Amino acid sequence: MQTGLGFVTKNSKFASLILKAVSKTFWFITVGLLITLAGLWLFQNYFYSVKETTPITIDAPHIYELESVIVPAASADQVWTKSFKVKYGDSFHKIMSRLNLSVDKIRKLNNEILNVYDLDDFVYGLDYKVNYNHDFTPQSMVFEIDPLHHLQVNFITEHALIIEKETIREDLMIISPIMSSLVNTVTIHGAPEKLADLILSALAWKVDFRNLLKADSLKVIYEALIYDSQVVEIEKVKSIHFKHNERWFYAYGYDIGNGWEYFNESGKNLSHAPLVFDRITSLYAQKRFHPVRRRWKAHYGMDFEAEEGTPVESILDGVITRVRYDRANGNNVKIRHSKTLTTQYLHFSKIAISLAVGDSVKRGDVIGYVGSTGWSSGPHLCLRVWHNGYQKDPLQFDFPRRDDVPEELKEAFQKQVIDYDSLLK
Ligand SMILES: [Zn+2]
Incomplete structure (x- = not known):
């Protein structure tokens, strides 16, 4: 048994030695394996974490600081004004309908406007303004009839009136x-x-x-x-x-x-016209734009704008050769002054009473009154002169001057001449 035991003992010693060796190896392997795994884990984690945190460079955003824009709320007395022009086909009714006024109000205002305003003056291109209150409700409109007059239409009081500008x-x-x-x-x-x-x-x-x-x-x-x-x-x-x-x-x-x-400076009248006029609006011309016919046409006369009814005189002594109305010339009179010279006066509102063909007239006799009959765009006299059968420029003839400054007014007149000359010389 001893032997056996001894043997066993011998064997046991050997076995324990092997076991020791094996366990030592096993320990080494296990620990080594664990270290390797830990290293791998660490490495992997380190690797991925590095990958995930690769820095991406983003420029810092520039922040623009807006200047503060303050839009105040309209106060209760704020007024807004918008400018318009009258369009083709416009009427007061249409204009007010566009402003969304009630039908009743429009009807009432239309009547008000007709009471004070001549619709002939309501033309394409006329300037007008609409005034609104703070919440854009139209309050009134103002039409610029001419440089001195406005038509004001008040939507609140429902009145229309003409306002003359204070000049x-x-x-x-x-x-x-x-x-x-x-x-x-x-x-x-x-x-x-x-x-x-x-x-x-x-x-x-x-x-x-x-x-x-x-x-x-x-x-x-x-x-x-x-x-x-x-x-x-x-x-x-x-x-x-x-x-x-x-x-x-x-x-x-x-x-x-x-x-x-x-x-002139010595009181001589500068006009040789057959009337006292406001201004010459057209001279004799071979070609000019006709305001009524709207086309280019020769104008063989001289136009004097004057108030309707201004008396027109015969420019020289003569005999009446025509007194009549025709479509282009309106009421007109023709006077023969000599074998070679004839004058004609156009667009009269009325011809002097009892004037008839064959009558003799003296220079200065009233033959008719300024008007706008025939093709005419407003009250004026058109003066025409025939010489040897041809129409000529009235300025080529030495017709008599109108009245000079009379003796009793000479002193006052000369004083004015001196006053103005001192400013202009
Ligand atoms: Zn004319």
Whole structure:
């Protein structure tokens, strides 16, 4: 047994040695394996974590700081105004319908407007403004009828009225060389085109306005109506110094009892027309635009704008050869002054009573009254002159001057001449 045991003991010792070795190896392997696994785990985690946190560079956003815009709420008394122009086919009814006014209100306002306003003045392109309250409810509208008059329609009180602008009357002066045309010269200096007409009207018998020269120049004093720093109307021209073709011509406005007329420095009337007129609106021309017929047409006369009813006189002694109405010329009269010279007067509102063909007339006899009959765009006289059967420019003939400043007014007139000259010279 001992042996066996010894053997066993011997064997047991050996076995325990093996076991020891095996367990040592096993320990080493296990620990090594664990370390390897831990390393792998660590490595893997480290690897992925690195991958996941790779930094992506993003530029820092630039923040724009907006300036604060404060839109205040409209106060209760805020008024908004919008500008419009009358369109083709417009009526007051249509305009008010577009503003969403009630049918009742529109009907009432339409009647109000018709009471104060001439619908002939309601034309395409007319400017008007609509005033709204703070919440855009239309309150009123204002039409600019002409530079001096407004039509105001109040939607709240349901009234329409014409308002005349409050203007300032002032004497204005222009001193300027002629720039391309007379009209251009006055408008560049802020005056309406009408001033050019009035200058031409005063000096038409002295200066050839169809052939102005580069060296010509103008000095003028005129009475203007001013609204909102703009000249809206010219009342009259007071004094003109006009240099044409190296020579100075003078005109002074004065009323010797026949209305506003123009005289030279010594009181001689500058007009050779058969009436006292407001302005010459057209000269004799081979070609001009006809405002009524709306096409280019020769104009073989000279047009004088004047108030309806202004008396028109025979320009020379003569015999009446025509008294009649026709479609183009309206009421018109023709007078033969000599074998070679005949004059004709067009568009009369009425012809002088009892005037008949064959009657003799003296220079200055009233033959008719300014009107707008026939093809005419407003009250004016069209004067035509025939010489040897051809229509000629009335300015080519030396018709008699209108009345000069009478003796009793000479002193007052001369005083004015001196006053204006001191401003213009
Ligand atoms: Zn004419």
